[in-house]
Amino acid sequence: MGTAKTEQIYIETYGCQMNVYDxxxxxxxxCEAGHTLVNTVEAASVVMLNTCSVRENANTKVYNRIHTIRQAKQxxxxxxxxxxxxxxNFKSDLLNDPKLNIDFIAGPDSYKQLPSLIDNCYDSQEKPFDVTLSEFETYSDVMPAQKSGVNAWLAIMRGCNNFCxxxxxxxxxxxxxxxxxxxxVxxxxxxVALGYEQVTLLGQNVNSYRDEHYDFADLxxxxxxxxGIRRIRFTSPHPKDFPEKLLHVIAERDNICNQLHMPLQSGNTELLKKMNRPYSKEEFLGLLDTARAIIPNVSISTDIIVGFPGETDAAFEDTADVTRRANFEKAYIFEYSPRExxxxxxxxxDDVPKAIKNQRLQALNAIQKENRSQILLSQVGQVQRILMDQATTKKGNDMAGRNESDTIVIVPEAMATHxxxxxWLDVTITGATPLVLYGTPVNHE
Ligand code: SF4
Structure with missing residues (x-):
């Protein structure tokens, strides 16, 4: 029998939006089990770290954080x-390392077991854990505790079968x-009833979404x-089986943002094969052409890995070439690190030296900065509809909203008082930096 005491729980989240949702x-x-959420480690009797393993520095951050928490709570x-x-991924290391002294562990499909895992960590001889991966768990019966704001995340599917x-x-x-x-739905x-204006649908590969009757475009x-839902975004699709039907749905619907996140990973066809990503450089560029033909003003973002094993100068040049030609509005570029x-x-x-990986990262970032600067500069003079989502920016009492492409548009303080x-606000874009746009409300005197 557990103690079933009421805990003060503090949770920290690392990694992707799926983790924020989780x-x-x-x-x-x-909370349903009777515990209370608190905002600081100091006030907590239980601290949970919701972790990410996608990149090496994410793991290191968590190990360092565990030590800091132990010190703060000694x-x-x-x-x-x-x-x-x-x-x-690291269940045994985490449970058996006496310096970390972790009390319980729950994998992404075991969150419904948390009340009993917490309970059991007081009186069990063994440290409780559950990392079972389920073929069925979608948490469709759990309503997430959404924070107030304008955007809500919504996971439509879980897991991935692609094995990149x-x-x-x-x-x-x-x-x-x-x-x-x-x-x-x-x-x-x-x-919508809670007041959210925007929803972002989440899945590791939304092209694979299927229920009994509908595919992702139908959904x-x-x-x-x-x-009442005024803006819809989604992430991420996969270039290998991207459905044209979805492009038409996006083009036809005003409340679906003209925005696509299309992870490239590499522009070299041989390297893509080694990555187990079944598309070629030409197919990727062709898909972007199709997307731009169907949705003329579509904003496209991407993910790229540099320094994957076997990436020669020529292979990297293919990635640089795609980055120039694809005209991405945003690119999230990372150095490869092997994942267990x-x-x-x-x-x-892992045969590409760290220094070369870093050079390639800098080179791609420079190309991408130029792409983005040109795209944002070309928008000066346009009237755009933005959804205000930040009360202040670093600069005084300016306010900021986001346009359809998810770019931040800053409205200067003097025009933001009301x-x-x-x-929602229509603004004339008056200026651009490589990162943000500036706008003044239409009809502002
Ligand atoms: S599609 Fe590939 S990169 Fe994306 S989650 Fe699945 S395996 Fe990972």
Whole structure:
């Protein structure tokens, strides 16, 4: 029998938006079990870190954080639990390292077990853990504890079957499974009733979304039909099986943003094969041409890895070439680091020197900065609709909103006095930096 005491729980989230969403699920589950959420480590009797394993520095950050928490709480009792991808990937290391002294562990499909895991860590001889990966768990029966704001995240599916050779997600989050479209529509209706203006649908590979009757394009149309939802975004699709039908749905619907996140990873066809990403450089560029033909003003962003095993100068030049030609509005560029359990880490030596990886990262960032500067500069003079989402920026009392491409548009303080988070505003774009736009309200005297 557990002690079933009421805990003060503090949760910290690392990594992707899926983890941000999962933390909201966890908050809902532990509150339902009678526990209370607190905002600081100091006030907590239980600290949970919802972790990420996608990049090496994410792991290191968590290990350092565990030590800091132990130090901060050395005179107070505290239980520390690890959730998320590191829980699945490093279960034994985490449980057996006496310096870390972790009390319990829950993988991404085991959050409903958290109340009993917390309970058991007081009186069990063994440290409790559950990292079972499920073929069915979608948490469709848990309403996430959404924070107030203008955007709500909504996971439409979990897991991934693609096994890109560098990626740990299929090992830490298990196989693909989708929530039913009706259940997703119900959640969007609830979010609208709570006052959300925008929803972002999340999945590791949304092209694989399937329920009994609908594919992802159908689901987007159904979500777009929910009365009151004014902006819909989604992430991420996969270039290998991107459906043209989805491009038409985006083009036809005003409340679906003309925005695509299309992860390139590499522009070299041979390297893409080694990455187990079945498309070529030419197919990727062709897909962008098709997208731009169907949605003329579409904003395209991407993810790129530099320094994957075997990346020669010529292979890197292919990636640089695609980066120039694709005219991405945003690119998230990372240096390769081997992830435990992945095919790449077992089969391919990490043979690109760190210094070369870094040079390539800088080179791509420079190309991308030029792309983005040109795109943002070309928008000066346009009238854009923005959704205000930040009360202040670093500079005084300016306010900021986001346009359809998700770019921040700053409205200077003098013209922002009557604005509030959640307001919609038409602005004339008056200036651009490589990072943000500046705008003044249309009709401002
Ligand atoms: S599609 Fe590839 S990169 Fe994306 S989560 Fe799945 S395995 Fe990882």
């Amino acid at each position: 933390t909201q699920l966890v908050e809902s589950i532990v 005179n107070q009792p505290v239980k520390i639990g690890i959730l998320g991808c590191m829980a699945t 050779s560098f990626c740990v997600v299929p090992f830490t989050r298990g196989r693909e499974r989708s929530r039913s479209a009706d259940n997703i 119900e959640e969007v209706e609830r979010l 987007m149309a159904k979500v777009s039909d929910v009365p 359990n992945t095919l790449a880490s077992r089969r391919y030596p 604005l509030a988070v959640g307001d």
